[in-house]
Amino acid sequence: MISLVLLTISINFSLTAQNSTKTYKLTDYGIKPNTGQNITPLLTSVLEKIKGKTSAMEGVVIQFEKGRYDFYPEGALKRTYYISNHDQDNPKTVGIEIEHFNNVTLKGKGTDLMFHGRMLPLALIESSNVKIQDLNIDFERPQIAQVKIISNDTISGSIVFETAPWVKYKIKDSTFYNTGEGWEMQPTSGIAFENATKHIIFNSGDIRVGTKGVSELSAGKIIAHHWKNKKLIPGTVIAMRSWHRPAPGIFVHKGKNIRFENVKVHYAEGMGLLAQLTENIYMDGFGVCLRGKNDPRYFTTQADATHFSGCKGEIVSKNGLYEGMMDDAINIHGTYLKMIKKLDDRTVIGKYMHEQSYGFDWGNIQDTVQFIKSKTMDLWDAKNTIVSITPIKSNSNDPIKEFRIEFAKALNPEVDPSKTDIGIENLSWTPSVIFTGNTIRNNRARGALFSTPKPTLVANNLFDHTSGCAILLCGDSNGWYETGSCRDITIRNNKFINALTSMYQFTSAVISIYPEIPDLAGQKNYFHSGIRILDNQFETFDKPILYAKSVDGLIFKSNQIKTNKEYPAFHSNTKRILLERVTGTDISNNQIDGKAFQPM
Incomplete structure (x- = not known):
């Protein structure tokens, strides 16, 4: 057992040795706050220009002024990203992309980045020594519909609810649809909150919501004729949602030395922050949270606040606030491949098994692995080393689901998927x-x-x-x-x-x-x-x-x-x-x- 007394934080998130650090003010490029204009394509162009004239030995600070900046899908980048623990639908519509860009800081002043439609707000791709500071991410029209219970007739089984002022909707074939900028959806589930405390209603869990068999009593006031739940007393607030999670608020892929200071995600249709295959992540004052105690919303993200899949080095989260999300505050794990075939005593086929976790690399040459019996979760004592790993695809554009993996040492004859279900774990990326x-x-x-x-x-x-x-x-x-x-x-x-x-x-x-x-x-x-x-x-x-x-x-x-x-x-x-x-x-x-x- 390794003692935590020996654990020290050795991450150095300062920029690598540089000749200089240059600050670029976005206002000098015509990107100003509080205009309501779509800055997505202009910011994309500005970032490319700055990256193009930055040498490897230079640091860059890109400065937002205080205020609100609006991002729309029009003119946004379209990217194929396979994101762990999210829906693997592509392409993603990306608001801000930092790709192959090292020693860069995105700096705000409590700045609000407001996104519209369905977007992935911030993607940090294969970049190192990146700092995101004093920025807030939010959406104008969340895909979660917030409503309040007005009355509940538990005898007849009908409930009257009122939509929050920002919720747009339509009723089609007696079905309630939450609508937004370029999207619509029927909520199928919900989380019920106490009105005064914002605690989740005791012993309620995931509830069925009455979005079928509804009619409008007046603007914003709807009766669900077949919704019966005695726990939903008048005043209860419901976050009505689906199970979709297309994109996180922030996506980090194959990064190194990534730092977040005083960054807040107020809504995302997936997780707040998803990082995969990344080394060293530091968060101080990171929040997936409401906008203070007077925020009329009761919810934040559609899934986890933060999630780390197949990362290594050190993950630090301190002084954070995680509230109102529809899943866990933090989840740190790797991914087992299932061994589906043993080609010889050193070579196997391993496969991603979960429908939301595939499409990205799993291991590298010289990574250390171990093998586990899935039914008993017993480990074989012998660890091994990857000497080659090759994705198996029928077509070049297919997402990665299987790998051919060759190991340095011969496998125990009992490590055989024809005898028992076997998982393969990458120990190097922990x-x-x-x-x-x-x-x-x-x-x-x-x-x-x-x-x-x-x-x-x-x-x-x-x-x-x-x-x-x-x-x-x-x-x-x-x-x-x-x-x-x-x-x-x-x-x-x-x-x-x-x-x-x-x-x-x-x-x-x-x-x-x-x-x-x-x-x-x-x-x-x-x-x-x-x-x-x-x-x-x-x-x-x-x-x-x-x-x-x-x-x-x-x-x-x-x-x-x-x-x-x-x-x-x-x-x-x-x-x-x-x-x-x-x-x-x-x-x-x-x-x-x-x-x-x-x-x-």
Whole structure:
């Protein structure tokens, strides 16, 4: 086990040695705030000009003035990007692209970048030493329709709701469609919020929304004749949504040394930030958040606030605010390939399995890999090294789904997909993590997900009314195919307030250590190890605090639990601490309501 005492942040995000750093003011190029004009094509042209006259030894600062800048799809770049954990539809319409551009800073002054239609606001592609500073990303017309319940007739099964002032809609064949600039959609699901607190309604989860069988009573006021849900009392606010996630607010691909300071994403139809195959990412004051306490919106992004797939080096998130998103605050993982064929004792075919995770590179020559039995999540001891990896395509324009991979050493004869399902994990592309001083609140699903064997510190965060579990350590070579095991993680000095108010996947306790293991009884080894949960405060209305499965080495020590009556207890897990196939435990010096607590 690697001690976190040895973990240091060694990322140097300063620009590489340069002869000079030059500042370009966009106002000098006719790009001015608050005009309402479409700046997309002009900014694209200006960025190309600046890049064209910048040498490798120069740094560039591109300065936005304070105010609002509008970006429309007209004149935007069209790009084919395969983005992990998003819909793989192409092309994407890109607002700002930083591609093969190093030592560059996009600097605002609390500047608002307002996007229209369906766009990918900011793409950072194969660039290094990039800083994004003091910028806000938002959309004029979000694809989530916010409505308020006016009345609820639970006997007849009809609900009257009113759309928020900015929501545009039409009713066609008695069906409600949310409409925007060049798009329309029928919401199929929803998240219900308390009007005053913006907490998600207790024990509601994903609700069915009444968008079929509707009629208009007056402008903005609609009756859903067949919508029945007694939890939706008048005043309840619903974020009505679909399951589409075409693009994140910020996309980082094959970058190195990427820094975000005081950047806010107020809405995106996918995730707030998605980074893949990137080395070293630093976020200070990053937010996927509302525009303050008086923001009339209750929601932010359609999916995760931040998500990191197949990254390495160090990922740092500190002093962030993540709220109102329709999924997790942070998710860090790699991707298992499924071994579908063994060509010889050194060569296999590996395949991306999930429909939202394919099309991008998976590994490089000299990367270290390991192999896992999908049913038991047991690892073979022997690691191996890639000596060649080649995408397999029928046509050159096809997205990458399969690879032919040759390894340096002969494989164990048991590593054979004809005998058992096997996942392949790339260990070279796994990061260490610092997640400190963040606030996560009023969001759907879960708080923070970590799946990396490298040292991870989760400290001094506030998890306030995450509707699922607050922290999840997962690992799955069967459904999402998201790697892998945690080997060295410290969770300390965090405060958890009334997590787990609804049920979602893997949400068995406030802290849930839940690798997906179809055959736990057949497992020989342990998936996770080196987990330390120390000096945390839990304020909770229900029983489950910690659930752990398949762990070797678990410390739960010096934690304080305070019970309350904000909601009724409802969880099917009625144990404070529930362990399944866990060894090497130290559960000591914990208190509940000021008294010693020893559940074992």
